[in-house]
Amino acid sequence: MKNKSLVSIEDYGKEGMLKILELADYFEKNPNQKILDGKVIASLFFEPSTRTRLSFESAINKLGGRIIGFSDANSSSVTKGESLKDTIITVSKYSDLIVMRHPLEGSAKFASEISDVPIINAGDGANQHPTQTLLDLYSIYKTQGTLENLNIFMVGDLKYGRTVHSLIMALSHFNPTFNFISHEKLKVPTEYKLYLDEQGIKYYEHSEFTDIISRADIIYITRVQIERFSDPLEYEKTKNIYVLKKEMLVGTKENLKILHPLPRVNEISEDVDDTKEAYYFTQALNGVYTRQAIIAATLGLV
Numbered sequence: 001m002k003n004k005s006l007v008s009i010e011d012y013g014k015e016g017m018l019k020i021l022e023l024a025d026y027f028e029k030n031p032n033q034k035i036l037d038g039k040v041i042a043s044l045f046f047e048p049s050t051r052t053r054l055s056f057e058s059a060i061n062k063l064g065g066r067i068i069g070f071s072d073a074n075s076s077s078v079t080k081g082e083s084l085k086d087t088i089i090t091v092s093k094y095s096d097l098i099v100m101r102h103p104l105e106g107s108a109k110f111a112s113e114i115s116d117v118p119i120i121n122a123g124d125g126a127n128q129h130p131t132q133t134l135l136d137l138y139s140i141y142k143t144q145g146t147l148e149n150l151n152i153f154m155v156g157d158l159k160y161g162r163t164v165h166s167l168i169m170a171l172s173h174f175n176p177t178f179n180f181i182s183h184e185k186l187k188v189p190t191e192y193k194l195y196l197d198e199q200g201i202k203y204y205e206h207s208e209f210t211d212i213i214s215r216a217d218i219i220y221i222t223r224v225q226i227e228r229f230s231d232p233l234e235y236e237k238t239k240n241i242y243v244l245k246k247e248m249l250v251g252t253k254e255n256l257k258i259l260h261p262l263p264r265v266n267e268i269s270e271d272v273d274d275t276k277e278a279y280y281f282t283q284a285l286n287g288v289y290t291r292q293a294i295i296a297a298t299l300g301l302v
């Protein structure tokens with residue numbers, strides 16, 4: 001199964017993404033629509049999750065569907081040596097749609113090629129996290145009133161942060177100016193910079209941002225992805241370099257909003273949480289409406 005799956009944000013294109021945002025707005029205003037009556041959604045999380053898994057479950061419940069699956073692969077027959085291929089083929093016999101998070105880059109694409117039902121990529125290694133991107137776009141649109149011509153600051157782990165990679169690709173449809181702020185070892189991978197070059201999108205790389213923060217419309221900050229490091233010393237060297245504090249928000253733009261895909265480790269000081277710029281917990285809530293929209297669109301129910 002193939003064409004209905006959401007593996008990469010590029011599967012949707014600009015029109016497809018805008019359609020999801022429109023639908024998310026509809027579900028935010030009309031959350032309890034029992035359009036999944038009789039449908040079974042499988043939720044297969046081979047990696048830990050709080051927001052993605054539970055917001056999908058919340059979305060499915062609000063739509064009246066049933067959920068099967070696991071939140072820990074150790075409770076599945078993977079521990080007995082079963083392959084991803086056999087797991088997906090089997091689960092696709094039991095369900096109408098599979099939501100899958102897996103540590104291997106490319107695993108969602110592989111699953112989409114062998115499954116009888118659509119696959120929604122809930123994060124594949126350091127590669128892509130398209131459903132997060134759609135909720136990020138929805139959050140940006142809701143707070144800015146537009147997706148066009150924004151000055152987007154991305155801060156933190158830009159190398160391993162899959163949410164960053166998907167969001168770069170998605171926003172490139174809307175003529176942003178990117179400012180990438182990271183440690184030398186955690187810069188945006190070359191493939192994404194080449195992509196931006198091809199699209200004619202402006203981007204600038206920095207190691208600091210206190211002197212330029214006043215230009216930002218959106219600050220998208222991420223944790224350093226400890227689970228992707230093969231060398232723990234490299235993680236120690238790169239963590240806790242960027243910590244956004246309340247005092248840094250003096251003199252910033254009136255429309256500035258701070259987004260974070262979460263979980264937070266130390267990147268945002270808790271004194272920021274009560275500021276008008278902090279949007280990350282509402283962003284997590286937007287995940288429910290956006291995932292309702294994605295499920296409904298994938299199953300052709302809207």
Ligand code: CP
Pocket residue numbers: 048049050051052053123132261262263
């Ligand atoms: N943003 C995100 O993917 O969070 P979880 O890892 O908690 O799902």
